[in-house]
Amino acid sequence: MEDRIPAQSKPPVHNFVRFISGPSRGIGSATLRGAWELFIPQNILDEIVRCINLEAKRFYLLKKIKYQEVSIDEMVAFLGILLHMEADKSWDVPIREFLLGKFSNPFYRATISVNHFEAMRRFIMFFDKRTQKVRLQTAKLVLISYVWQIFTEQCRKVMVPKPNVTINELLVF
Numbered sequence: 149m150e151d152r153i154p155a156q157s158k159p160p161v162h163n164f165v166r167f168i169s170g171p172s173r174g175i176g177s178a179t180l181r182g183a184w185e186l187f188i189p190q191n192i193l194d195e196i197v198r199c200i201n202l203e204a205k206r207f208y209l210l211k212k213i214k215y216q217e218v219s220i221d222e223m224v225a226f227l228g229i230l231l232h233m234e235a236d237k238s239w240d241v242p243i244r245e246f247l248l249g250k251f252s253n254p255f256y257r258a259t260i261s262v263n264h265f266e267a268m269r270r271f272i273m274f275f276d277k278r279t280q281k282v283r284l285q286t287a288k289l290v291l292i293s294y295v296w297q298i299f300t301e302q303c304r305k306v307m308v309p310k311p312n313v314t315i316n317e318l319l320v321f
Contacts (some may be wrong), residue, residue: 192299192302196223196274200271200272204271225260229265232255244262247261248262274292274294
């Protein structure tokens, strides 16, 4: 009788991990800027600004034109305008009409000049172009991988996900 197989029973409760999905404990923000900074930390902005300035300097050096570097505040203003354009459902409006049009919001004109906005849009990058060829041999998404990695790590810090999380139909966790 000692060869009997013990009856299956429920595992003890202490073997289950219990958590509630949503913001991590202690994470909270009273302002929109604070909420923004939870997901887009300073190091992401630093990397994007560094890459914009590298590419713009390279371009303007060839043309022998002086270039004024983009600052972090200008980058935040640029991204803010893009977010407002999306919120206003104005993504199909030409930028000159959006910023300089007869009926445009004065908030946009006060935030950034048209030429500066267009220059930032032209040179925005998430990678150093000088090392592009070497990195492309290893993976196709390597051009944005560093910024994407920082973003997903930040998401993991500030949010407790459900078992499956997707961002723009891409399974992240």
